[in-house]
Amino acid sequence: MNALAVSAPVDMAELRATLAAEAGPVHFVAGGTDMLIAGRPLPESGLLVDLARVAGMAFISTDGRDVRIGGATTVAALAADCRLRVRIPALCEAAAQCGSVQIRNRATIGGNIANAAPAADLMPVLVAVGTRLVLLKHDGTQYEAALCEYLPNSGHLITEVILPESGLLPRSAFVKLGSRQDMTISRLNLALLAEFQSNHFGVVRVAAGALGPVSSRLLRAEVALAGRKLGAATLRDFIAALVDEVDMAIPGRNSQLYKRRAVAGMGFDLIAQAMGLSPRDRLFEEAAQ
Structure with a gap:
């Protein structure tokens, strides 16, 4: 050899x-x-x-x-x-x-x-x-x-x-969840890119990692937001779609229950970050009811 x-x-x-x-x-x-x-x-x-030393690679x-x-x-x-x-x-x-x-x-x-x-x-x-x-x-x-x-x-x-x-849509956000606050490997991560004007979503793209062997688009979650007004009903549909995405991706896995609960809170955080809102905004309280 x-x-x-x-x-x-x-x-x-x-x-x-x-x-x-x-x-x-x-x-x-x-x-x-x-x-x-x-x-x-x-x-x-x-x-x-x-x-490391190749000029033009960074x-x-x-x-x-x-x-x-x-x-x-x-x-x-x-x-x-x-x-x-x-x-x-x-x-x-x-x-x-x-x-x-x-x-x-x-x-x-x-x-x-x-x-x-x-x-x-x-x-x-x-x-x-x-x-x-x-x-x-x-x-x-x-x-x-x-x-x-x-x-x-x-x-x-x-x-x-x-x-x-x-693909460079005007609003974008990223959130992750790990076993601790800092220096942690994601147990679940989400990205959102969206058009947003006059309080309505336009084109929306959502992707997740740690739900399968590769990161992938969450098409049901995208449909739940695309073309709709930002409001409590839309957010409830978005969260329900995220939970469905988890159930379809990892049915029967030990982490399924944990991730379907976690993805709901992460979904609110994702929207808040993309829209420049506080996670404690009344909108999210109404959507969670």
């Missing part, structure tokens, strides 16, 4: 050349948080490519119609970017709640996607917005694919994450 070789390219040209020259398996590492914290072992053979571009983010951009950078918060507050909120300060300073958006953890905090927002990925193959060619089409074990490198203008 061949020993593991390590490469640390400094730009995209060197990265492409490195991949093209390697005949065996290629592995990528950026923040390396799973190796540091979870104790995931290094591969035994092939080529390990360190992405950036946030919000000036165009789409938001474009480099695959090696840290979660801390997402949380701190004021221009990104204007375009999609939910992503900044999800990033700010992702792990500890130390983890956020190392973890990357590309790694969060490639790791494919069911409870990954960035994923519900990325799913709800209809994210597309720019992927680099071993032969140096690039192609685009929808996030839902991405195969984590394909060996293709996420060089860029694209949040399309069509």
Whole structure:
């Protein structure tokens, strides 16, 4: 068995050349948080490519119609970017709640996607917005694919994450529930993106994590809000739809009862955050009656 070789390219040209020259398996590492914290072992053979020094892999571009983010951009950078918060507050909120300060300073958006953890905090927002990925193959060619089409074990490198203008709705929010207040893995997380004008919802997108192997859209919850006036009756229907989504996703699971209760409170918090309301607003009291 061949020993593991390590490469640390400094730009995209060197990265492409490195991949093209390697005949065996290629592995990528950026923040390396799973190796540091979870104790995931290094591969035994092939080529390990360190992405930390690749110029052009870490950036946030919000000036165009789409938001474009480099695959090696840290979660801390997402949380701190004021221009990104204007375009999609939910992503900044999800990033700010992702792990500890130390983890956020190392973890990357590309790694969060490639790791494919069911409870990954960035994923519900990325799913709800209809994210597309720019992927680099071993032969140096690039192609685009929808996030839902991405195969984590394909060996293709996420060089860029694209949040399309069509998915960047004016209101957005993210909430999570874990076993403690801080530095916790989500037992359930939710993201909401919505149009909202004259006290009525327009297009609505809702996604959840930790309800299955991957984050997914909650279509019944979306229908409960779309086109309707914000009021107690609408919120009751929204919460009922969220509970139905839990029941359909994890029927018979030990966590079903816990999550169907938890999702109700999280749904109110999600709406409050997106609408700029207090969770103690009378509207939520009426909806809970």
